[in-house]
Amino acid sequence: MISSMLRAAAAAFLLGAAAAGPGATVASAETTVTDAGGRTVKIADTSRIVSIGGDITEILYDLKADGKIIAVDSTSQFPAEAMKTKQVIGYMRALSAEGVLSTNPTLIIASKDSGPAEVVNLLKASSVPYVEVPDDKSAEGVAAKIRFVASVIGEKEAGEAMAGKVESEFAALAKDRAKITKPVRAIFVLAVTNGRATIAGAHTGADAILKLAGAENAAGDVPGYKPLVDEAAMELAPDVILTMKHGDNAMPSDDILSVKGLKMTPAGQNNRIVVMDGLYLLGFGPRSADAARDLMKALYPKLAEQSAGITK
Numbered sequence: 001m002i003s004s005m006l007r008a009a010a011a012a013f014l015l016g017a018a019a020a021g022p023g024a025t026v027a028s029a030e031t032t033v034t035d036a037g038g039r040t041v042k043i044a045d046t047s048r049i050v051s052i053g054g055d056i057t058e059i060l061y062d063l064k065a066d067g068k069i070i071a072v073d074s075t076s077q078f079p080a081e082a083m084k085t086k087q088v089i090g091y092m093r094a095l096s097a098e099g100v101l102s103t104n105p106t107l108i109i110a111s112k113d114s115g116p117a118e119v120v121n122l123l124k125a126s127s128v129p130y131v132e133v134p135d136d137k138s139a140e141g142v143a144a145k146i147r148f149v150a151s152v153i154g155e156k157e158a159g160e161a162m163a164g165k166v167e168s169e170f171a172a173l174a175k176d177r178a179k180i181t182k183p184v185r186a187i188f189v190l191a192v193t194n195g196r197a198t199i200a201g202a203h204t205g206a207d208a209i210l211k212l213a214g215a216e217n218a219a220g221d222v223p224g225y226k227p228l229v230d231e232a233a234m235e236l237a238p239d240v241i242l243t244m245k246h247g248d249n250a251m252p253s254d255d256i257l258s259v260k261g262l263k264m265t266p267a268g269q270n271n272r273i274v275v276m277d278g279l280y281l282l283g284f285g286p287r288s289a290d291a292a293r294d295l296m297k298a299l300y301p302k303l304a305e306q307s308a309g310i311t312k
Contacts, residue, residue, distance in 0.1 A: 045106035053111030055285035139170035169289035212292035233261025244278035
């Protein structure tokens with residue numbers, strides 16, 4: 001077993017070594033970064049980037065580095081042209097070492113949630129620099145992520161400008177959040193399977209975005225994503241149910257309200273279901289402050305009216 005993994009690692013190394021090719025253009029300056037995994041990674045050529053993670057792809061596009069991207073993963077849904085003009089290497093949690101390295105990259109920039117682990121290990125063992133991006137799901141974390149990706153590709157000045165803009169947007173959001181006197185109780189429904197809902201607890205992206213939008217996560221006392229039983233749903237008593245869609249595919253409200261426990265909650269009785277695009281809502285990329293603001297508007301329509309100077 002161990003020898004077969006070593007052979008696979010060696011194969012990956014050789015594929016990586018051949019990636020740049022004899023005619024490749026190599027950057028004149030070498031950059032060294034410490035990535036999210038604590039590894040010291042040396043980067044000499046950013047001309048052929050594989051971007052793994054929708055937030056990373058979005059940052060690279062905003063940094064005007066899209067011309068260097070040769071391949072993306074299937075979560076890279078924004079901007080739309082990424083999936084149309086770049087090679088797609090599959091889902092970020094179901095990668096293939098051969099599939100990634102066959103694109104002949106000179107640099108792989110990947111979310112720390114990429115997988116499976118054995119494939120990520122093979123990619124790290126190849127000669128192609130593999131940089132794992134930090135993903136602290138907070139206002140400060142988004143700005144730090146932008147600065148980090150910018151430093152990896154040698155665009156620190158542009159990264160600082162983008163991060164500063166995002167920080168200003170989060171600061172304005174915080175001022176509006178301070179106006180909320182009674183937080184709405186909300187839950188995030190990830191999926192409904194066989195009449196059972198899976199909801200987001202603490203330490204999840206959904207929990208983080210709810211807090212940024214000024215809501216209380218009604219399921220915040222439990223960690224991670226958990227199946228919900230009917231009795232617990234009624235006890236949580238959310239005022240709003242939040243869920244997400246992928247592209248044009250959204251979970252029908254009927255599916256959510258088919259869960260008896262959810263139907264009996266204040267949110268279910270009042271049909272208060274908010275649906276937002278998944279990458280926009282949970283990507284924690286450059287548009288994250290906008291996503292939190294849009295969610296805040298949906299949760300607090302009167303506050304949104306006041307901010308817009310509308311009186312009724």
